[in-house]
Amino acid sequence: MTQAPLLSAPLPPGVLLEVASPGLDQGVEIAVVVPTFRRPALVLRTLASLRMQEGSSPFAVILVENDEEGRAGLDAARPLFESGALPGTIVVAQARGNCAAYNAGFAAAARLFPQLRIALIVDDDEAAEPGWIAAHSAALDRLGVDITGGPQIPVFEDESKRALAAHPVFRAPFEASGPIGVLVSSGNVAIRADVLRRMSEPLFDTRFDFTGGGDADLFSRCREAGFRFGWCREAAVHEIVPARRTEFSWINARALRNGALSTLVQRGRDGRARTLAKSLALALAAPPRSVIAALRSRSALIGLYHLQIAIGRLQGEFGRVGEQYRKPESN
Structure with a gap:
């Protein structure tokens, strides 16, 4: 060397x-x-x-x-x-x-x-x-x-x-x-x-x-x-x-953000139409998936994640993404 x-x-x-x-x-x-x-x-x-x-x-x-x-x-x-x-x-x-x-x-x-x-x-x-x-x-x-x-x-x-x-x-x-x-x-x-x-x-x-x-x-x-x-x-x-980061408000914001970001990342790869189709499909599937996840994990908070991701994806379709890193004290 x-x-x-x-x-x-x-x-x-x-x-x-x-x-x-x-x-x-x-x-x-x-x-x-x-x-x-x-x-x-x-x-x-x-x-x-x-x-x-x-x-x-x-x-x-x-x-x-x-x-x-x-x-x-x-x-x-x-x-x-x-x-x-x-x-x-x-x-x-x-x-x-x-x-x-x-x-x-x-x-x-x-x-x-x-x-x-x-x-x-x-x-x-x-x-x-x-x-x-x-x-x-x-x-x-x-x-x-x-x-x-x-x-x-x-x-x-x-x-x-x-x-x-x-x-x-x-x-x-x-x-x-x-x-x-x-x-x-x-x-x-x-x-x-x-x-x-x-x-x-x-x-x-x-x-x-x-x-x-x-x-x-x-x-x-x-x-x-x-x-x-x-x-x-x-x-x-x-x-x-x-x-x-263990408070509900932070976990909820992170889950919604994850959903919105998955929309933006997929749109860059697959285009708007395919991304929207997946977002709508996940929105329809989210309620039963959340119920099943809550029952299996015995945690309503874990069960909510599928719903939060689906809602976040729909927010991402309209360009709404939470900026959790904008304020250092909140990230």
């Missing part, structure tokens, strides 16, 4: 290089992107979990500060990078929004590490298990896929809400490792660098910056481009769930 001057690889407009660990090896083949926004204590938990990785090839961390004015995450993490305790860089994404942050991280990974083979994402409210990188890397090869996802295991601040782990908003979409049709969440994924090179920049559509759904849109486009997906049960992260 070779070393090169960090500043020899210019970043795109709107992405500022702030910190680089001393002696950073730009020949590493694995980069971990960590977007952060006003969660200094939690992002230190995330970075601590990356320092504990076992069985992985050498990797670099790209911390993406998405609050250019406050920079709380950057300030908290700076000593780790400047001391070399964590190899990598801190960049600032000047445009606010989760898609903008992801784009900045992947752009930095592609430009700063020319031998990049795998890029991973872990969010700043998550902590990766010690074998997380190694498990994703092995699954990509074992399954012969281009993108792998893994479980985001909820850790509820209010322990009395642990039963909500069975709710579709918090439950992993797959159980067993193996090939899958597509992913919808980017909170715990590994992506081959070939995907980054073939998909045009910006990778994530910034129209989804404050609604979420940029990940589902990206993965839908990746599937259309012929890329294959896999699920790696062993590559788990543990996600902090604040008490506010």
